Each structure stands twice: as structure tokens, then as C-alpha cells.
Amino acid sequence: MSTLQSFLIVSALLFGIGLTGVLTRRNAILVLLGIEFMLNAANLNFIAFWRFGPNPEALTGVMFALFAIAVAAAEAAVGLALVIAIYRHARTANLDAVEELKG
Amino acid sequence: MNTALLIFATITLAGAAAAMTLRNLIHCALAGAVAFLGLAGLFLGLGAEFVAFGQVLVYVGAVAILIVIAVLLTRPARVAGESPRVEPWLPGVGIGVLVTGALVAMVKASLVARSPEAVSSPAAPVKAIGERLMTTYVLPLEVLGLLLTAALIGAVLLALRDPGEARRP
Structure with missing residues (x-):
């Protein structure tokens, strides 16, 4: 098994942990944390492919990872502000308790 | 994958698993920070120093x-x-396991398995990254600055207390 492959498997496992957390946790903050794990797994893929792929001097993977980190920071700030706004309105951060828009 | 990277990968996965399973929310958040730190170690081991320090600053720090x-x-x-x-x-866990299994199976079956080991160890010096950010990627950088400003203002507006809302006792 090549080194790139082992990094890809670590990334797949991290993605799976994040996805399982997003699908099973009740608290909205931990759902956001799971989304951050999935974004980080993608970043690990970018860096691994940059390191072991052709043309590493183009720095494409590094640039993509840097921009992804910045966008994820913006997403976390807005997401947590939304959680706090929902908490103030519904007095809970549990996702199954916030069901006013449920059809 | 050498021993140091293996340790960092274990820290990352264990921290992420703890963050998604523990009951106490503060413990979950701190385990998440440990996972982010382990990921920064992986980036460092892969030769992307700037991304690793950015990861520590943005994720562990902020x-x-x-x-x-x-x-x-x-x-x-x-509530206790x-x-x-x-x-x-159970369906959530099932979907998670299914997706992870599919991803791992695809990685194992892909052409990546037969690719030769990289002989060179590429570096990403900060000078080169800065030059790229100021030339090739200058437009995305400016758009990103705009996005971060908009996100900052939006987050403040969302979390701002409504003027009509009664003050909590």
C-alpha cells in the first residue's frame, strides 16, 4: 500500500466519523463540528495529492487547502451565530426540538 | 507512512471519534481541538508547513x-x-459506515495503489505561497476577504439581541 493511499484512507475515516456524527448527534453545535471534520478530511486529501501528485511546484493543493480553511472559518462563525439565534428563540440547541418548519 | 505520521493519524481519528461520541459537550469541543491539532501534525509531516500553522491558528485557535x-x-x-x-x-450510523466502507474500498481499488512513490519531497515555502497569492490567486484572495467581512457582519447581526425582546431576568 502506497503512502498516498494510507493518507486517503485516514481522510476517508475522518470523513466517515464526521458524517456519522452529523447524522446522529442531536446538538446543533456538534453537527457543525462534524461538518468541520468533513471539511478537514477534504483538506487532507488536497495536501496528500499535492505532496504525491505530479507538478507539486504549482502549489495548487496548498492554495486550495488554504482557501478551504478560510471559507470553513467563515462558515463556522455564521453557523454558530445561527445556533445562538435559534437557541434564543427556541430555548434549545437540540435539532429534533426545533421543528416549527416541519411539513 | 512513518511512525510520527501514524501517531498523528491516530490522534486525529481518536479525537474526532471522541468528539462525536462523548456526552459532555465541553469534552466534545476539546476532543475536536485535539483532532484539529493532530491534523496540523499530518500537514506538517506532508511538508505543507504554512497550511499546518494556518490550521493551528484558525482551527485550534479560533x-x-x-x-x-x-x-x-x-x-x-x-439535561441530565x-x-x-x-x-x-441506527440509520445514521449505518449510512456513515456504508459511506466510509465505499470510500475505503474505492481508495483500495483505485489506480493510486499502483502509483510509484514520490521520489522528490516538494516544499511549499512561504515566499512562493505569498507570490502566488499576490499574482495568480489575487482575485480569489480579494473575494475571500470580502466573504470573511460579510460573514463577520452577518454573524454579528444574527447573534445581536432583538431590540423588542424582553431582557432575561
Whole structure:
């Protein structure tokens, strides 16, 4: 098994942990944390492919990872502000308790 | 993968698993910070120093603290004896395991398995990254600055107290 492959498997496992957390946790903050794990797994893929792929001097993977980190920071700030706004309105951060828009 | 990278990978996966399974929300947030730190170690081992330090600054420094503060602000949500999971939790776990299995199987079966080991160890010096950011990627950089400003203003507006809302006792 090549080194790139082992990094890809670590990334797949991290993605799976994040996805399982997003699908099973009740608290909205931990759902956001799971989304951050999935974004980080993608970043690990970018860096691994940059390191072991052709043309590493183009720095494409590094640039993509840097921009992804910045966008994820913006997403976390807005997401947590939304959680706090929902908490103030519904007095809970549990996702199954916030069901006013449920059809 | 050498021993150091193996240790960092274990720290990352264990931290992420703990963050997604522990009951206490503060413990979850801190385990998440440990996972982000392990990931920064992996980036460092792969030769992407700038990304690793950015990861420490943004994730361990900012996002983890933000999550802890959000947990503190929504504290009474945790009632003793309440389940931390959604009630039929088995389908979620099943989907997660299925997706992970599919991803791992695809990685194992892909052409990547037969690719030769990289002989060169590429570096990403900060000077080269800065030059790229100021030339090739200058437009995305400016758009990103705009996005971060908009996100900052939006987050403040969202979390701002409504003027009509009664003050909490």
C-alpha cells in the first residue's frame, strides 16, 4: 500500500466519523463540528495529492487547502451565530426540538 | 507512512471519534481541538508547513474556542439523563459506515495503489505561497476577504439581541 493511499484512507475515516456524527448527534453545535471534520478530511486529501501528485511546484493543493480553511472559518462563525439565534428563540440547541418548519 | 505520521493519524481519528461520541459537550469541543491539532501534525509531516500553522491558528485557535463559547452560551440545553443522539440513531450510523466502507474500498481499488512513490519531497515555502497569492490567486484572495467581512457582519447581526425582546431576568 502506497503512502498516498494510507493518507486517503485516514481522510476517508475522518470523513466517515464526521458524517456519522452529523447524522446522529442531536446538538446543533456538534453537527457543525462534524461538518468541520468533513471539511478537514477534504483538506487532507488536497495536501496528500499535492505532496504525491505530479507538478507539486504549482502549489495548487496548498492554495486550495488554504482557501478551504478560510471559507470553513467563515462558515463556522455564521453557523454558530445561527445556533445562538435559534437557541434564543427556541430555548434549545437540540435539532429534533426545533421543528416549527416541519411539513 | 512513518511512525510520527501514524501517531498523528491516530490522534486525529481518536479525537474526532471522541468528539462525536462523548456526552459532555465541553469534552466534545476539546476532543475536536485535539483532532484539529493532530491534523496540523499530518500537514506538517506532508511538508505543507504554512497550511499546518494556518490550521493551528484558525482551527485550534479560533474555531475550537468559538465552539466552546457557543456551548457555554447554550448551556441549559443539556439535561441530565437526556440522550445525546437522535432517537432512531441506527440509520445514521449505518449510512456513515456504508459511506466510509465505499470510500475505503474505492481508495483500495483505485489506480493510486499502483502509483510509484514520490521520489522528490516538494516544499511549499512561504515566499512562493505569498507570490502566488499576490499574482495568480489575487482575485480569489480579494473575494475571500470580502466573504470573511460579510460573514463577520452577518454573524454579528444574527447573534445581536432583538431590540423588542424582553431582557432575561
